[in-house]
Amino acid sequence: MSDTDKTPVLEARGIVKVFGQHRALDTVDFTANAGEVHALLGENGAGKSTLIKILTGAYQPDSGALLLDGEPIHLRDPLHGQSYGIGTVYQEVNLLPNRSVAENLFLGRQPTRFGLIDRRRSEDLARDLLARYGLAIDVRAELSEFSVAVQQIVAIARAVELSGKVLVLDEPTASLDRNEVQRLFEVVRNLRDQGLSIIFITHFLDQVFDLADRVTILRNGRKIVTQPLNTLSTTDVVRMMLGKDVAFDHHPSALGGAARGDVHVQFKGLGRKDMSPFDLAIHEGEVVGVAGLLGSGRTEVARLMFGVDTADQGEVVVKGKAMTIRNPAQAVAAGFGFCPEDRKLDGIFGDLSVRENIIIALQAKLGWFRTLNRDDQIELAGRYAEALDIRAANHDMPVRLLSGGNQQKVILARWLAIDPTFLILDEPTRGIDVGAHAEIVRTINRLREEGLALFVISSELDEVVAYSNRVVVMRDREMVAELAGDAIAPDGIVQAIAGTPRETNA
Amino acid sequence: MTRPTADIRPSSQPPHPPARPIYTFFTRPQVIALVAVLLVNWLLFPGFFTITWQDGRLFGSLIDVLNRGAPVAILAIGMTAVIATKGVDLSVGAVMAISGAVAATLVSSGVPATVAVLAALAAGLLCGLWNGILVTVLDIQPIIATLVLMVAGRGLAQLITEGSIVTFADPLLVFLGTGSILGLPTPVVIAIVLMIVATLIVRRTALGLLIEAVGVNRSAARFAGLSAGTLLLIVYTFAGFCAAIAGLIVAGDIRGADANNAGLWLELDAILAVVIGGTSLMGGRFSIPLAVLGAMIIQAMNTGILISGFSPEFNLVVKSAVIIVILVLQSPLSARVFRRRPDGRPGNPQ
Numbered sequence: 001m002s003d004t005d006k007t008p009v010l011e012a013r014g015i016v017k018v019f020g021q022h023r024a025l026d027t028v029d030f031t032a033n034a035g036e037v038h039a040l041l042g043e044n045g046a047g048k049s050t051l052i053k054i055l056t057g058a059y060q061p062d063s064g065a066l067l068l069d070g071e072p073i074h075l076r077d078p079l080h081g082q083s084y085g086i087g088t089v090y091q092e093v094n095l096l097p098n099r100s101v102a103e104n105l106f107l108g109r110q111p112t113r114f115g116l117i118d119r120r121r122s123e124d125l126a127r128d129l130l131a132r133y134g135l136a137i138d139v140r141a142e143l144s145e146f147s148v149a150v151q152q153i154v155a156i157a158r159a160v161e162l163s164g165k166v167l168v169l170d171e172p173t174a175s176l177d178r179n180e181v182q183r184l185f186e187v188v189r190n191l192r193d194q195g196l197s198i199i200f201i202t203h204f205l206d207q208v209f210d211l212a213d214r215v216t217i218l219r220n221g222r223k224i225v226t227q228p229l230n231t232l233s234t235t236d237v238v239r240m241m242l243g244k245d246v247a248f249d250h251h252p253s254a255l256g257g258a259a260r261g262d263v264h265v266q267f268k269g270l271g272r273k274d275m276s277p278f279d280l281a282i283h284e285g286e287v288v289g290v291a292g293l294l295g296s297g298r299t300e301v302a303r304l305m306f307g308v309d310t311a312d313q314g315e316v317v318v319k320g321k322a323m324t325i326r327n328p329a330q331a332v333a334a335g336f337g338f339c340p341e342d343r344k345l346d347g348i349f350g351d352l353s354v355r356e357n358i359i360i361a362l363q364a365k366l367g368w369f370r371t372l373n374r375d376d377q378i379e380l381a382g383r384y385a386e387a388l389d390i391r392a393a394n395h396d397m398p399v400r401l402l403s404g405g406n407q408q409k410v411i412l413a414r415w416l417a418i419d420p421t422f423l424i425l426d427e428p429t430r431g432i433d434v435g436a437h438a439e440i441v442r443t444i445n446r447l448r449e450e451g452l453a454l455f456v457i458s459s460e461l462d463e464v465v466a467y468s469n470r471v472v473v474m475r476d477r478e479m480v481a482e483l484a485g486d487a488i489a490p491d492g493i494v495q496a497i498a499g500t501p502r503e504t505n506a
Numbered sequence: 507m508t509r510p511t512a513d514i515r516p517s518s519q520p521p522h523p524p525a526r527p528i529y530t531f532f533t534r535p536q537v538i539a540l541v542a543v544l545l546v547n548w549l550l551f552p553g554f555f556t557i558t559w560q561d562g563r564l565f566g567s568l569i570d571v572l573n574r575g576a577p578v579a580i581l582a583i584g585m586t587a588v589i590a591t592k593g594v595d596l597s598v599g600a601v602m603a604i605s606g607a608v609a610a611t612l613v614s615s616g617v618p619a620t621v622a623v624l625a626a627l628a629a630g631l632l633c634g635l636w637n638g639i640l641v642t643v644l645d646i647q648p649i650i651a652t653l654v655l656m657v658a659g660r661g662l663a664q665l666i667t668e669g670s671i672v673t674f675a676d677p678l679l680v681f682l683g684t685g686s687i688l689g690l691p692t693p694v695v696i697a698i699v700l701m702i703v704a705t706l707i708v709r710r711t712a713l714g715l716l717i718e719a720v721g722v723n724r725s726a727a728r729f730a731g732l733s734a735g736t737l738l739l740i741v742y743t744f745a746g747f748c749a750a751i752a753g754l755i756v757a758g759d760i761r762g763a764d765a766n767n768a769g770l771w772l773e774l775d776a777i778l779a780v781v782i783g784g785t786s787l788m789g790g791r792f793s794i795p796l797a798v799l800g801a802m803i804i805q806a807m808n809t810g811i812l813i814s815g816f817s818p819e820f821n822l823v824v825k826s827a828v829i830i831v832i833l834v835l836q837s838p839l840s841a842r843v844f845r846r847r848p849d850g851r852p853g854n855p856q
Contacts, residue, residue, distance in 0.1 A: 306729075308728070308729065327728075327733075328728055328729055328730070328731045329731045329732070329733050331731070332730075332731030333731075338729060340729055345723075345725055345726075346725045346726050346728075346729045347726055347729065348723070348726060349718075349719050349722040349723050349726055349727075350722060350723065351718075351722045351790045351791065352715075352718060352719060352722055352790075356715060356718075356719075360715070360716075360719055360730050360732075361730045361731055363712045363715060363716070364712075364716065364730055364731045364732045364733075365731060366712070367712075368711050368712050368713050368716065369711050369712075370712075371710065371711050371712045372712070414730065
């Protein structure tokens with residue numbers, strides 16, 4: 001797809017945005033054409049979200065101009081942007097979960113009759129509208145009854161209805177599984193073919209190559225390049241994002257036969273009414289990777305192991321000693337640590353400082369009266385922030401001000417501070433930038449070399465392959481396969497997830 | 507086993523700001539508000555700051571503010587911990603009535619005063635424990651869980667006093683309400699001691715941090731291995747204990763237990779004091795001394811309106827106006843205007 005046969009819809013010229021001393025955007029040009037999907041890439045802090053906020057009207061640029069169809073425009077706020085035809089859909093669906101689908105679609109502009117809302121007509125309209133997106137659902141049902149993917153499509157439908165020229169998708173796929181992503185992409189491709197200009201932001205490079213026509217890469221507030229994707233390779237893109245080469249370890253066989261220590265922790269027939277019992281032994285110095293689709297029971301296994309959910313049956317043996325683990329406090333006492341999937345909900349204490357977030361698990365383990373004083377806390381936080389390269393202006397600032405990648409590292413630091421022997425990581429690299437991503441993968445490898453037992457859940461197969469000694473595959477809340485040695489390869493895992501030629505489970 | 511840090515050479519660490527200098531305490535909105543209210547009182551009533559020494563104790567309007575404000579201050583001490591966990595305790599007024607009723611009924615039936623006082627405190631602990639169990643074990647929302655005892659508590663107190671106002675002249679109870687220690691009224695001394703002890707306990711141990719963690723994010727607290735349930739039980743029990751002390755003071759002051767009116771609506775003053783003290787109803791960061799200061803601001807306003815000869819109806823209007831001013835001063839808006847962070851600390855966000 002060449003640039004010439006497309007007309008520019010939304011153009012930004014020489015945009016500068018300064019926050020205090022920091023130039024978030026430095027004379028950035030950006031053009032979104034009609035009928036294209038334009039990916040916007042960059043590490044956290046590159047200026048992606050600032051640029052998006054300027055394009056949608058949430059921020060005003062300090063200098064530079066916005067042009068819509070060649071005419072200069074000045075956006076006061078996102079609502080004003082919407083009136084010009086610029087709509088946004090965010091990662092977390094910004095709709096009302098407890099209202100019906102139809103109400104969400106037409107909120108604020110419902111069809112009325114005699115001054116009252118015409119419910120039936122609004123429902124008919126909603127059904128017609130969603131049919132165009134290939135969605136046949138009960139529009140009277142509450143939005144929250146549907147999967148995130150469906151909610152995402154409803155949000156897109158609403159945004160397109162309201163605006164209809166430019167659609168900004170800010171990490172729309174972060175909480176979707178593979179099939180849902182494909183479904184969403186079909187919707188997006190359809191909209192593109194109808195002539196919409198779509199700006200797509202994501203951390204998943206394969207999705208960029210799958211969906212986008214052109215890409216703009218930002219780094220440190222500057223535009224590096226805007227280029228059609230078919231002229232670029234993944235390595236090119238990553239190199240331009242990071243400004244350097246990164247290489248993941250892609251030699252599975254090296255790990256498959258790697259030396260490992262004695263059995264550290266054994267789960268014998270651990271199960272619960274919604275989870276088939278499983279047996280698993282994890283050795284010292286071993287990473288057991290977990291693969292499976294969303295909803296396959298991956299997170300549930302981790303929660304059972306850590307005592308977040310209480311097991312109905314089975315036992316946990318640590319170093320040959322049977323342990324009672326009925327709540328997380330007991331798991332911590334047994335030397336376990338757990339970085340949960342949902343950082344914001346289950347991980348960070350947003351208003352507490354970086355330092356307090358790092359020492360909290362150790363403090364809870366020590367009890368109320370063996371208090372870590374300020375000097376201990378500063379020393380501990382400094383040490384682990386150092387080791388994991390946590391970037392914070394200071395350690396007394398609230399952790400919620402850090403980027404997602406740094407928050408993830410803070411939680412990892414919290415567990416390293418208790419000197420764990422067994423660490424459970426649930427999607428440790430989800431939704432974080434490439435630099436932090438590489439840092440966390442490096443840390444996993446380093447911890448394994450030091451003799452920790454690790455249980456790592458991830459949707460990114462390349463990643464699982466890169467650091468696992470063994471891979472457990474889950475399907476329908478059951479461990480269906482265990483791969484070791486040369487069998488650890490993305491295609492083998494995909495086959496196991498899909499359940500190809502294996503005996504059917506009763 | 508060595509941690510991954512072992513082979514990493516240290517580089518420059520981000521700076522950690524030194525502990526807040528003491529003078530910043532006096533630039534806090536609560537302190538400014540208290541000084542302002544006291545000055546207004548002084549303008550309305552020139553003798554406001556006059557303190558005299560009579561019969562071995564201090565007298566004066568200022569002492570009166572401290573004395574009258576002590577029960578709410580004591581309630582606020584317990585309430586601060588509860589609100590920091592994102593909860594609230596509506597029952598403290600009713601618990602005051604129960605505690606007073608228990609003490610009065612026991613002394614008037616001939617039980618030694620020390621036993622009666624201990625029984626009243628035990629009743630408060632029990633009430634707090636009950637709230638804590640409803641909140642933790644049954645997982646009821648705090649506002650509903652404590653509403654139960656707020657309503658039922660007055661009934662219980664009336665059952666204990668059998669519907670009448672039980673009067674007494676026991677010296678120990680009267681001393682708690684109207685006596686003096688080193689020239690200061692007993693309630694003031696009790697409030698100050700309780701404030702200092704409670705502050706030391708939460709700040710010198712990890713208790714304060716753990717309470718804040720539970721308030722900021724209870725789910726994350728569970729994942730981090732905190733026993734949130736035990737902590738909640740403790741803070742509600744402590745709130746009940748504080749309410750029992752306040753109940754003893756109020757009963758001692760009027761030399762009788764009035765199940766209907768003792769502590770009536772004081773839970774609202776206590777919540778207000780905590781909020782004025784800067785603790786958010788959304789839980790998290792808290793300060794016990796500032797909540798006590800909040801109680802003093804409320805009482806200074808009450809006293810000011812009383813001595814200036816305005817009719818007490820003004821009290822409510824003036825009070826709400828002052829509250830609005832204080833809340834605006836604490837809001838993120840004014841933090842932006844005055845280029846300070848809401849919690850008053852110098853900050854340096856990214």
